[in-house]
Amino acid sequence: MSGRKTTGGCLCGGVRYEIDGPLAPPSACHCGQCRRYHGALGLYTLAPSERYKIKGDRNLAWFESSPGIRRGFCRVCGSKLFWERIGSGQLDVTMGSIDPPSGLKIVKHIHLEDAGDYYDPPSR
């Protein structure tokens, strides 16, 4: 896995990234904040921030969605890209922004207590 490189970016191409090395097993977040922001579940994997190379930084907008947490999106096309606990040294990246194939599977569902009422959340 050490030689692995992941690439991805937003819909318009205004923001692109590369991540060196392995990615954490992804999770699906059902919380109200993620569902409101994404219009979808929040599907994220994770890697240390220093393993990212981000191009098009001027197109990347950050929104502090709760104290110490910020979400990064492309200001041109609105694509959702990053979630960060500020100062953690780690950066979450949306599964949907990764150039396919990701080679990953969703391994857990979180915040099921806050799931939407318009679908049946998985029991796991």
Added chain:
Amino acid sequence: MAQSGISEGGKGAVRATGHCLCGAIEIEIRGKLRDVVVCHCGQCRRQHGAPPSYTSAPWSNVTVRGEKNLKWYQSSAQARRGFCRLCGSSLFWEPVGEGRVAIAAGCLEKPTGLRTVRHIFVAEKADFDEITDGLEQLPHSMAAVTA
């Protein structure tokens, strides 16, 4: 700048309300809402970061407040996507010339009274995207299903 298609809402009782994550954009829908459809196409996946869940309504039944914060991105010749320029929340997908707008179910207040009924563009599904709910799956669009 005024956005064509945005109206002051239709007649009748309010069916649903919603807002973006930061609250700068509020929406109100009167009349009926379509059942929820999950789209697995590559464009939706990138823009939302995951396969989105959309309901739909005629524009004439939708009221938008805080419209100056609503930014549109023309993602293809057929459609544009509306999101909040402040917080990035995805709210709308608008097919050109149909007089309707698809509304992200995630922005609506509970109880939504909505049910998910099918998955579309399953032929474009990503490798990490597993459908386990047993609902109908269409390989591409749902031309026969309208608002």
